[in-house]
Amino acid sequence: MNPAFQGLITIIIGVGGCIGYFYLSNQFLDKVLYPAKGPNAGRNINRANVVRPWLFLFPAIFALGLYLAYPVVETLRLSFTDRDLDGAFVGFANYQQMFSEPKFWEAMRNNMLWLIVVPAAATAFGLLAAQLTDRIKWGAVAKSLIFMPMAISFVGAAVIFKLVYDARPADQNQIGILNAVWMQFEGGFGSVIFLQILPAIILACFAGIVGYVGWIFVRPIAESRENGGGAGFVPLRLLVAVASLYLVYLSLNSIVGVFTGTLPYGEPQTWLTIPFWNSFFLMVVLIWIQTGFAMVILSAALRGIPEETIEAAIVDGANPLQVFFKIKVPQIMGTIVVVWTTITLVVLKVFDIVFAMSNGQWETQVLANYMYDKMFRASEWGVGSASAIIIMLLVSPILVWNVYNARKEMK
Template sequence: MISQILTAVGAMIFGVAVCAAYFLFSNKLLEIIFPAKEGGDVHRVAVNLRRRGIIRPWLFLGPAVSLLAIYLMYPVVATLILSFYGPDGNQFVGGANYVWAVNDNEFRRSIFNNILWLAVVPAACTFFGLVIAVMTDRIWWGNIAKAVIFMPMAISFVGASVIWKFIYEYRGGTDAQIGLLNAIVQLFGGTPQVWITIPFWNNFFLMIMLIWIQTGFAMVILSAALRGIPEETIEAAVIDGANGWQIFWKIMVPQVWGTIATVWTTITILVLKVFDIVLTMTNGQWDTMVLANLMFNWAFRGFDSGRSAVIALVIMIAVTPIMIWNIRRANAETKGH
């Protein structure tokens, strides 16, 4: 334990020292290449100072941009090339992997399940987060309620899956039901079920877990946005005779619509990459497979790098437009301020 702490501290000190050395060396080199003294030539000095100002930011951005190019752009290009090769990555097969994807039932099922997740989870998280944010802002113990609702965000997806496995737990025969859901069903005279094996509906049982985790995130962001609404607007609506429902839908929602869209798209990106919950709860069985799990299966169980690369590209293509839209919206809001 002590050795690990010392290694971590040493790595931080070394990293800071390297950054400081790079800062000093690059600035000194820039001053040598573009000196500020040119024998009284004022025009030349001005040109050199302007060039320093243009180049200096790139000296500090350079390492970060280089790392992004290596760790982001290179894998994308390598994955694209790999998608045209066979299982071992050596035999060129052209578009055979793409033909397989179009004709494969499990691939189509994974896309359908991803679309189902996209249709339910972002909308549910955003809706519940907005409703809870409005309700908790009106009660004295609202901050306590927010803390409790936000708490699942601190739990990993695997940890949450373990918790929900106990909720969906089923015991056959005459054994007592220890699963919370089956215990409730049995209390009201119903028949216990193996919930996560029921085709189609088991997807919703898995979605509930992600909604439970991400509603706290949506609530916190939307609560901050709601507090930015001028009180005069609410007071004017009350004076005009608007009821609580009208104030919520016609006053509050339009003024935080940009934040709602940002929360929705952020959760959408997360849903497109959902993996841990499905792997831990069902391992993709009983028609619950999603694209990320299918990619994992072909890469590390089917040992077919070509097919897994095709699935990875599909996920990337699906995520990219949403990320671009989110970034553009954030930039537009920043310029507005």
């Protein structure tokens, strides 16, 4: 049977079946099981109303349970078993094997880098784009163009950026834009400005912002010590503080590296094979995709800020930078956190980009791709499940935080 025809039939059966189920089960409830007439009409109506929500919910709960809840439990179980031994229980053997593999730690290290860099960069660019586009006439067009990569698949984006990173031998014309630009530098005055001073300034700004954000998170703890009150989410705040300290250290280190390192001028680079830095070239792809998302959300939040607060600040003589950092950013902090966590979730699951661009070679492995390798190439279901559980563990703080917020909101 032709798959397209199959698809059509599936739509008809699926949609028709769902609607038919809802209609008929309601009819059955109202007419047969608890008819709203006769001596027990009142009691029957009440009973029907107790049952009805579950009729409406049943297909969804069934699908959610089978396709999301059950797999979590089953994966946990599989991570303690060995497929070669007919699924016998092996305790933590899979985890031990995984922890002893350098590829796993490489994936962990890269994932941590991704976790720090991508949400930070995408949120920062998104905030910048939102703030800038809100102030100009053709902002809607600009936004829509920056937002566009959201529609592009990770695989499509991988092809797009493989072309950007393409390298040709030195005696030929470069067809990748990055190498074409790179070949323009030959170590002269322009190279010093663009490849050493400019990156150093950007890194210094980055370190400053990250340090400031870390301070914002830590300050309530220090204040609460003095006041004797709780700051709330102390572990989370400390985590952010440690992460930002590490980032500051990393960027200061990089500034030193920028000035001490010697660059191979005049040689086309195969960007995706340079260890450590190639991960960043992969991250660029995801940042490119996610910035639009951050921009859209943050732009809406920025427009929701009461005008009076801004006007008051301007009347008091605040300059645009002060207005932005001291008036606007604090007011949309909640939204920034939401954007940040949402992008973090995307990062944790990132698979297609690495799979299509480097497939984890040249030290670019990430957890999701490591898991795919283990499950479907090496056929080691136990170790694969164990790494999936690691991803789940990394996700769970956000899961708890989201559930906590949702419950708080409903009360």
